[in-house]
Amino acid sequence: MTTTGTTTWVEGAAGSLFDVDNLPYAVFSRAGDEPRVGVRIGDHVLDLAPVAAAEMLDVHHVFQERSLNALMAEGRQVRTSVRAWITGLLTDETERDLVEPHLWPVADVTLHLPVEVADYVDFYASLDHASNVGRIFRPDAEALLPNWRHLPVGYHGRAGTVVGSGTPVVRPSGQRKAPADEAPTYGPSARLDIEAELGFVVGTGTALGDRVGVEDFAEHVFGVVGLNDWSARDIQAWEYVPLGPFLGKSFATSISQWVTPVEALGAAWVDLPGQDPRPLDYLGPDVARGLDIAVEVELNGEVVSRPPYRSMYWSPEQMLAHLTVNGASLRTGDLYGSGTISGPERDQRGSFLELGWGGAEPFGTDVWEGGRTFLEDGDVVTLRYTAPGTGGGRIALGEVTGRIEPARP
Structure with a gap:
């Protein structure tokens, strides 16, 4: 687990409507890529799958899915743990070299229906x-x-x-x-x-x-x-x-x-x-x-x-x-x-x-x-x-x- 700071290093995100106290999830894709799970910080979406795999996160596989359902099914404890991990990634300068190559402008990605709706x-x-x-x-x-x-x-x-x-x-x-x-x-x-x-x-x-x-x-x-x-x-x-x-x-x-x-x-x-x-x-x-x-x-x-x-x-x-x-x-x-x-x-x-x-x-x-x-x-x-x-x-x-x-x- 990374050390959580208070201010994000992502340019333009601090003080915005999408600062580290928000971090909403989406399912996104880039040209030629399969849809997968990302999280928003400022005007960027962080591709979670490669970062989680690099850090050998136990639930790294849920970020490769075409919906949020697999992540959601893990329950509250995992949900809060993942949120703390993401917050650490985006506030700890030592994580910047790992994370920054996987940040994509929101304007450059396609967003998809985030959930397979059951009822x-x-x-x-x-x-x-x-x-x-x-x-x-x-x-x-x-x-x-x-x-x-x-x-x-x-x-x-x-x-x-x-x-x-x-x-x-x-x-x-x-x-x-x-x-x-x-x-x-x-x-x-x-x-x-x-x-x-x-x-x-x-x-x-x-x-x-x-x-x-x-x-x-x-x-x-x-x-x-x-x-x-x-x-x-x-x-x-x-x-x-x-x-x-x-x-x-x-x-x-x-x-x-x-x-x-x-x-x-x-x-x-x-x-x-x-x-x-x-x-x-x-x-x-x-x-x-x-x-x-x-x-x-x-x-x-x-x-x-x-x-x-x-x-x-x-x-x-x-x-x-x-x-x-x-x-x-x-x-x-x-x-x-x-x-x-x-x-x-x-x-x-x-x-x-x-x-x-x-x-x-x-x-x-x-x-x-x-x-x-x-x-x-x-x-x-x-x-x-x-x-x-x-x-x-x-x-x-x-x-x-x-x-x-x-x-x-």
């Missing part, structure tokens, strides 16, 4: 988002359904349509029926939307029948990703009663190619805004915590919203506890999303459904004549995330970008 579950954890959606979809009823404050509501998504940032999103087609229509019609979604979310990637699995308590979150969750749960609101509105989202969600979910380890978020944990009524004991109401993560939603180069993750009602730990309370097993590569991140103000809403209030209140009028409500073909959406770093500054989580392509015949 995908999406939650609905923001009180402001759930209240807004309830008012839009059910204007004559209570905004929140009776169960919402008692458990983290969620649905099972489609793992096979989770894609990496930069992958085009094809406008989905399906059945739609507006309230005034006599019968449903088929065609491309006219109310295509985003959901700015945070995703949690499971490293260590569990046996069928076991449960994960809120205190064991870090034993099982490897890291976090930016996540955009694209949504076809017109398809969703017609299909979701009585069983919930299906085709309106399953066509694409985009995640960042960089996976930020949970250890990098050590300074980001905060108290939850408050839960009333008190959740049941298995949800750990006295110990569950929120995360202070700032999000930016950018549409065609213009920031249209800044949702605060710290306002979320249900915590990441509570979502995991609820996901497994019935004995459902975890697998390496499982992904669960927070649901749309929204705050109490209009410019903190994390979906266009809310920003445009169901299409009735166009937004972005300084950029587009007449404003915008839902996504149009050619639109590019980018989600960006930052959090307090353990080094005293801020760190950047992986951003998520997607461009809307026209529906296919």
